Amino acid sequence: MANNDAIPVEPDHGGGIRQRSRASIERRILDAAESVFAEAGFNGATTAEIARRAGIPKANLHYYFKTKDDLYQQVLTGIVNTWLHTADEITAEADPAHALAHYITAKIELAREQPIPSRVFANEVIHGAPHLGTYLGSELRSWVEAKAKVIRGWITAGKMREVDPRHLLFMIWASTQTYADFAAQISAVLGRDQLSQQEYKAVARQVTEIILRGCGLTPPNPS
Amino acid sequence: MANNDAIPVEPDHGGGIRQRSRASIERRILDAAESVFAEAGFNGATTAEIARRAGIPKANLHYYFKTKDDLYQQVLTGIVNTWLHTADEITAEADPAHALAHYITAKIELAREQPIPSRVFANEVIHGAPHLGTYLGSELRSWVEAKAKVIRGWITAGKMREVDPRHLLFMIWASTQTYADFAAQISAVLGRDQLSQQEYKAVARQVTEIILRGCGLTPPNPS
DNA sequence: GTCTATAAACTGATAGAC
DNA sequence: GTCTATCAGTTTATAGAC
Known part of the structure; x- marks a missing residue:
């Protein structure tokens, strides 16, 4: 996030006041x-x-x-690097309900605050990911396997219902990113230009409730 | 579906055996x-x-x-017309658990059997639906309002938990269509070229279970 | 490092012979 | 109704003056 480096003020050959580094x-x-x-x-x-x-x-x-x-x-690289550093709360020690609720809420907030990168990525994947090289099959796959292992641990410990963790992750991605990728459809169907921040909160709450209850978990009170 | 009409065998100016009507x-x-x-x-x-x-x-x-x-x-018109005629089981008289399970299963099957139209539509919406005219805001919006009314009826009758029906529909669309639209990502993450029919059935079962339990419903036994 | 002009390749669409 | 040839417009990328 915070890496402005030391921006050298270079000689301005083109005129104008704008930053030219x-x-x-x-x-x-x-x-x-x-x-x-x-x-x-x-x-x-x-x-x-x-x-x-x-x-x-x-x-x-x-x-x-x-x-x-x-x-x-x-x-694409910038988008992917941002995404690999989410879901940090999904750890073996964490409380499943709290960790999943946190992840879902964060993903909905990301869909609201940064829909554009999400759409670039979605477009790329829909067309078969021709420019993504080995990212999906290596980095992302490892990431999913690591998180799936954590969730399987929760299941083994009897903390939640038995589900396939990988498809649970796909479902969370789909249900949250749709608010970025398909915003045009959602806006049109709801008859608004864009959703209010309050509506996004209600969406986050409902998606969280459905998925947590669906996993046999009790949704925590929203903080 | 079945409308081959009477294909007139026209004079074949170009040679070849192929149908030329x-x-x-x-x-x-x-x-x-x-x-x-x-x-x-x-x-x-x-x-x-x-x-x-x-x-x-x-x-x-x-x-x-x-x-x-x-x-x-x-x-686009062909795709849209196909889609408007799904979810026929979502009616006021229907049993919510059965109707929703049927709809989710049908959507997953559609994602498996016809992923290509789904991708064309997704691509269009991601880019702001510039060629869809008034479809999203009129036909689709009416469709959603009609189905939402049915679901609200179920809620009022105490048959299911209180949720916003429109966002429930968005969640069902997202969770099912992702298997068509994001197939490249799902295949790569799972390390397979494509999912088997059995895996699709397992996916349908899991998505159905999570959403139904999330709505306070008991998933019916898969037929 | 910046900018104008232009090359080289591609794409939607059509003309016109058959 | 079919097909080859081609036009007109766009787009990526570069050359070369400053």
Whole structure:
């Protein structure tokens, strides 16, 4: 999260007051790219549009990122790295009801606060994950196996009902990320432009209650 | 489902044995288009690739469907019409546990048997549903309100726990369609090329159990 | 490091012979 | 109704002046 480094104030060749360090320009390009990729997919995204949103000429974009593919790879890598560091509360020692409730709530909050990266990732996976290399089958798979082992421990200890932990995780991912990925559908069906923060809280509560009760757990009172 | 009409055997100008009626050619193009749109999205799909898979020259595709947009619209319409006719078992008179179990099972089976249309639709919604016109906000919204009314009736009658029926439907959609839309991720995480029919049955059972128990219902024995 | 101009390749759509 | 050839517009990526 907090890694602004020491941004060197370089000589400003182009004029203007904006931050011109390499790091900050790359960040601007990556943010612009993320939103364009989310809206149009990899194929539909154009480097011209990304450059426009980043506020730079298209040629500069290709100076910082050699190809459209390189840029997309770095966007994906950033998203994936963020995601691998969630669910830290799912540990053998934790209370299952509390840990799962915390995870579900955090995922709903992430869907509300950062829907765009979720959509980029969803788009990639729907199309068969052609740019994700070995991530799904190695890093993510190991991550799931580790968490599944914890949940199996809970089950063996009689703390919760017997379920397949991997499919439970898929269900949690689906039920929470749908509020980011399918926001257009949810908004339209509910007849609102977007959900209020209070509605998101109610959603988190309901999803948590259903999944916890479904696992034979008693939902904790929302803090 | 069963509507082969009477396919007129027209004069065969191009040679070859294949069916050449207008209806059958359009069907071939629509099927090819569906798979290409699912793999690459609207923007990434090319009319050249669709024509190649349909086994016709590109110019013929534009003879049968004026524009790429027309073709996409017809693909979407077909998907949407299929979907509006599911969940027929969710009625006021039905037993909640049985009706919901039936709906969830049917949705999982649909994800297994027809993942491609699901992906086309998911892709469309993720990108903000720019080609869906008023469908989400009118037809689908009415559909959801009707089903929500039924479920509210069940709740009022004390047959199930109090939940928001609309978000319950979103959860069912997400938990089932994820097996079509995110198949690449699920396969990779589980370390298999694709799930067996038996695994799909186990998934249907687990999703059903969690959601029904989560709603305070007792899952029926799988028939 | 920045920017304008442009090359090189691709894509949707059509013309026109058969 | 079918097919080849091709146009017009877009898009990725680069060359080269500053």
